[in-house]
Amino acid sequence: MDQNEYISILKSDDHTSYGKVYDAYSGALYGVILRMVRDESVASELLQDAFLKIWINRERYDPGKGRLYTWMNRIAKNLALNYLDSKAFKNQSKIQEIDKSVFTVVEPRGLLVDTLDMKSKLMLLKDKHRNVLDLAYFQGYTQQEISDELSMPLGSVKSCIKIAIRDLRKIYFEKIEVYSKATISFLITIFFM
Amino acid sequence: MTKKEIIESGVLEQYVLGLLENDEEAQVLSWLEKYPDLRDHLIGIETLMEQIALDESIEPPPEARQNVLDRVEAEMNSRKPEKGSNSFLQSLGWIAAGICLLAAGMLWSSNKNVISELETLKSDKAILEKSCAEERKASDENRRLLDLYESEVFTTVALEGTENYSNSRAVVFWNNQDRVAYLNCVRFPKPPDGHIYQIWVDVDGEMLSTGTFSGEGGLIELRHYDRITSLNITIEKGQGSDHPDVSNLIMNTQV
Structure with a gap:
């Protein structure tokens, strides 16, 4: 994605064009936030907070330090993590534990593989690698938390992240070869189920 | 690495x-x-x-987009006037602070002047009060002297000074009816250190002291005696003597 247009909007203070930035990145950020908080209304509120915070702090974005999305993603993740650490979230979780029949169930944080589209390229990764990447990238886990969650040594977590990204690079940039292998693998799995 | x-x-x-x-x-x-x-x-x-x-x-909920844009719009609108307002208020604040400082300075300066003027006025008032008191005292004495001069019951006797006291003047007012007497001395020099002026009367050949004075002027009440034949002023040691030192006689007159 060519980010220059969006950076120009932020740097020119042209808030009337901010809708373009929203259109370009809201889905990606909402996907990350929703996977973390697992509540649509909360995720929607956090997404709006994130875009407001991005606008307010736009002068702090330094293109020399990384891509715009990376910076926006961190803001959104931090808001979601703050919410998960908040009293509001903890109280809500307690209420739902008391009467699950009345309220919408909020699942505890954990693997979200079932929320990934089967067509997702992430499905082409090995389970172990995909799980680690899912927790790290989509759910804001620290490496130590992933280690604890998956009962995996910290060194292995770091290796998994590196390998998962290396494999994804192959999937994205050498898509034909990897896809064919993955597709065959996927079809075989389906066939035997 | x-x-x-x-x-x-x-x-x-x-x-x-x-x-x-x-x-x-x-x-x-x-x-x-x-x-x-x-x-x-x-x-x-x-x-x-x-x-x-x-x-x-x-896909986020559709209303989220407009909400974001509305919040950003509100944020921008609230900031602009805020910035201006803050800037304006800040400027106003600095101006007010400057005026206050100036006013405080002027007040301090003015207050200092007022205090100085007040001190001067107090000093002037004290001088005037002292002057008034002196004038009043002088006026009272003058009135009293005038009364003494005009009184028919007082005999007025002027004493003549010796050569060194030719400028000094002493007048005795003698009242045998009420048995009172006064001395008015004018232009007497300060007596030598450790000495005092003493006035004597001659009664039946005996010199009797009727009082002492420092020569500062004004009316001095004297002791009254009957049958006086002369009045004499000498300079005596200390607070006066029982007998006159005739070697230091400066004024005398026969009555």
């Missing part, structure tokens, strides 16, 4: 995923400055992760 070691360590992937501590992030940033082409590798990872996030997008 070499560039190759950095790439193989996976730390750049961890950096993009936001998994590093602050000090580790700072280390990565310093490597990026040291090895500029590491940035291409980093951008490759960032672009890939961005693409994955876009692929894994979930």
Whole structure:
């Protein structure tokens, strides 16, 4: 994605064009936030907070330090993590534990593989690698938390992240070869189920 | 670490995923400055992760977009006047502070002047009061002298000074009816240290003291005697003597 247009909007203070930035990145950020908080209304509120915070702090974005999305993603993740650490979230979780029949169930944080589209390229990764990447990238886990969650040594977590990204690079940039292998693998799995 | 070691360590992937501590992030940033082409590798990872996030997008609720734009609009509108207002208020504040400072300075200066003027006035008032008191005293004495001069019951006797006291003047008012007597002395010099003026009367051949004075002027009440034949003023040691020192006689007259 060519980010220059969006950076120009932020740097020119042209808030009337901010809708373009929203259109370009809201889905990606909402996907990350929703996977973390697992509540649509909360995720929607956090997404709006994130875009407001991005606008307010736009002068702090330094293109020399990384891509715009990376910076926006961190803001959104931090808001979601703050919410998960908040009293509001903890109280809500307690209420739902008391009467699950009345309220919408909020699942505890954990693997979200079932929320990934089967067509997702992430499905082409090995389970172990995909799980680690899912927790790290989509759910804001620290490496130590992933280690604890998956009962995996910290060194292995770091290796998994590196390998998962290396494999994804192959999937994205050498898509034909990897896809064919993955597709065959996927079809075989389906066939035997 | 070499560039190759950095790439193989996976730390750049961890950096993009936001998994590093602050000090580790700072280390990565310093490597990026040291090895500029590491940035291409980093951008490759960032672009890939961005693409994955876009692929894994979930459509947010439709109302969220307008809400975001409304909030941004409100934020911008609230900031502009706020900035202006703040700036205006700040300027106003500085002006007010300046005026207050100036006023305080003027007040201080004015107050200082007023205090100074008040001190001067107090001093002048004290001088005037003293002067008035002196004038009043002088006026009272003059009135009293006039009364004594005009009185028919007082006999007035002027004493003549010797050569050294030719400028001095002493007048005695004698009242045999009421048995009172007064001395008015004018232009007497200060007596020598340890001495005093003493006035004597001659009664039946005996010199009797009727009083002492320092020569500062004014009416002095004297002791009254009957049958006086002369009045004499001498200079005596200490607070006066029982017998006159005739060698120090400065004035005398027969009555």
